[in-house]
Amino acid sequence: MxxxxxxxxxxxxxxxxxxxxxxxxxxxxxxxxxxxxxxxxxxxxxxxxxxxxxxxxxxxxxxxxxxxxxxxxxxxxxxxxxxxxxxxxxxxxxxxxxxxxxxxxxxxxxxGLGRLQPLIDDPDVENIEVDGYDQVWVSYADGRDVRHPPVADSDAELIEALQLLAARTGGAERTFTSAHPALHLRLEDGSRLAAVAWTTPKPHVVIRRHRVRDIDLDDLITLGTLDTVLAGFLRAAVRAGKNIVVTGLQNAGKTTLIRALANEFDPMERFATIEKEYELHLHDMPDRHPRVVALEAREGSAEHDAAGRRAGEVTLSDLVVDALRLNLRRIIVGEVRGPEVLPMLEAMSTGDGSLCTLHARTAAHAIDRIVTLCLSAGVHMTDTFAYRLLAGSVDLFVHIELLTEHGQRHRYVSQVLEVNGLGETNRPATTAVFGPGLDGRAVPLHQPGFLHELVRAGFDEHLLDQRDGTWPSPVDGAR
Structure with a gap:
């Protein structure tokens, strides 16, 4: 050649x-x-x-x-x-x-991605939604939602493009057919694509782009996600080895916060990231994380074995179990949404400072959601045991809100909930260390039970005396 x-x-x-x-x-x-x-x-x-x-x-x-x-x-x-x-x-x-x-x-x-490629290349694009070949909406970082011209000449051509993309993308080939009508994969630039067809009147595609990869807690202060009090608290919690679950609704910024928390790890720490599709990309930053083990699930083929699993399938649960044997200090699960919740809680109960994300409306709701996932994991378990497992594993829930005001999107932490073991009702006892202030942004409410550990990790306990936090005033346009 x-x-x-x-x-x-x-x-x-x-x-x-x-x-x-x-x-x-x-x-x-x-x-x-x-x-x-x-x-x-x-x-x-x-x-x-x-x-x-x-x-x-x-x-x-x-x-x-x-x-x-x-x-x-x-x-x-x-x-x-x-x-x-x-x-x-x-x-x-x-x-x-x-x-x-x-x-x-x-x-x-x-x-290439055909007519979608210019949108993928635009640094200001956050999300792309395709509802049939001719219904295309683009969300920009400044909050705008803009109608875009068609990305194919027909729905059939759009499906054909997705089928080829499925065949050539990633380390494990994926199929997109009437027998396997859902597609989830990572694009070359790190964006996440999800598509469905055949189960809907027309194909639907969503591409979520990760605009910011190398980010730390100080950057989140600049973006308005945290204030200096909260950033100092979370930095010390990570260094003290606390297990943290980041919660919020879709597109709230959970993955970005996980990246920032992981960037507080000691550079020589050995840890693993476990994801359905690579989104954290911590393994792409060897200067920050020279000892990261990046694991990605595999869907497997359309054929099933005697146990009903797809041939060649590797689940998040499989990867978490494997990771427990790799001499790691921490494990990060990009998103807990199924049976992997059990090995993840086990990793948290035996490890030191693991992280994961979870879809939930509030930090308190995340507790019940984790228990629900435990009960639906296909093993015999009572809700009492699930609550006990959670109480012995998770130290903090950190909740992010996504607010759209006057066409602008604002992402900020609104709650930090400490788990204090089991309470009298066999549910975890909790302390609201940070809670929503007058404008919804997190302000200090109570001292955590492990404050002395945070102080040893470098936290200034007097920061918690600033009951209004150090958020800029909304009239300054900081939100």
Whole structure:
């Protein structure tokens, strides 16, 4: 193969057709040559996409560059066959520049996100919602929700693009078919994509982008998520090895807060991240975290074994159990939403300063949600035992609110709840260390029972005397 900056080698077929044996990639920002026929691009792309998906299912290829090389060979072969067919019909062979333009356009369609790509590349975009090919809404960081032009010519074309994306993305190939109508995967830039079809009248796609990866608690003060009192408290809690569950509704900023808390770990600590799809990306920051073990679940194939599990499936529960044998100080579970709650609580009860996120309306509601997940985990358990397990595992619940006001989104911590073991009613006893002030943002209410541990970790206990916190006044525009 030739390099990307070299002219492609040409092969003279017996028919007289000139066929490129190497298809150069587009340079950044370089437009596709206008001589490519859009109809031909769609036809070739459809054929190559099907063949590529079949090859990747039968023989998984991990390296992205190797996948591209395979695609290039399939594109060249398909164009060669179509060119020979033209000659057999007595038509003129395609000019070389048309061949190259078509090949480039097909490669761009195969390995980009098509019309969605400009939105993925926009640093101001937070979320993309596609409700059918022609109903596209984009949420921006400044709070705007904007209607966007269609991202495909039909729902069928949108589904086809998702199927190819499912086949080529990630270390474990995923399928998107009527037999497996839900798709969850991580895009190359770290964004998370979720899609459903066949169970709905039209396909639905949501892409959630992670705009900020390398962030710490001081950055969250600047963003208005924390004040200096709360940041100091959480920093000391992490260093003191407290187990923390971050709660909130969707898009509230739970993952961002987990990243910031993890950046308070000692750089030489060995810990694991366990996620459905990689979202934390702490393993992508070796300068901050040189000893992180990043684990990602695997959905498995459409076939099921005798126990009813998908062949090759690796669940979050499996990964948490595996992580317990890897000599780790801490474990971070990106999101607890199922049976993995039990091994996660076990890890917290035996470890030192683990973290996870959980969907919940309030910090208090998170307690009952965890117990509900325990009871539905498929093992024999009473609610009394579930409450006892929680009380012996979790130290703090930190709740984040998402407020939209006058078209602006505001994310801030509103509650910090300490778990003080079991109470008289066999439910965990709790202390509201921080609670909502007059404007909803967290202010100090009570001293935690482990205050002396925080002081040893560097916390100034007199900060808790500032009953209004150190939040800027709302009239300053800080919210």
């Amino acid at each position: 030739t390099g990307l900056d070299e002219r492609p080698a040409l092969l003279f077929a017996p028919t007289g057709l000139v066929v490129p044996t190497a298809i150069p990639e587009l340079a950044a920002g370089e437009p596709v040559l206008p001589v490519a026929d859009p109809a031909m691009v769609r036809l070739v792309r459809a054929v190559v996409a099907e063949r590529l998906a079949e090859r990747l299912q039968n023989q998984p290829i991990q390296a992205p560059d190797a996948r591209r090389e395979l695609a290039r060979s399939l594109v060249a072969a398909e164009l060669s066959e179509r060119g020979r067919e033209r000659v057999r019909r007595g038509e003129e062979p395609w000019p070389v520049d048309v061949e190259l333009a078509t090949a480039r356009a097909v490669m761009a369609a195969l390995f």
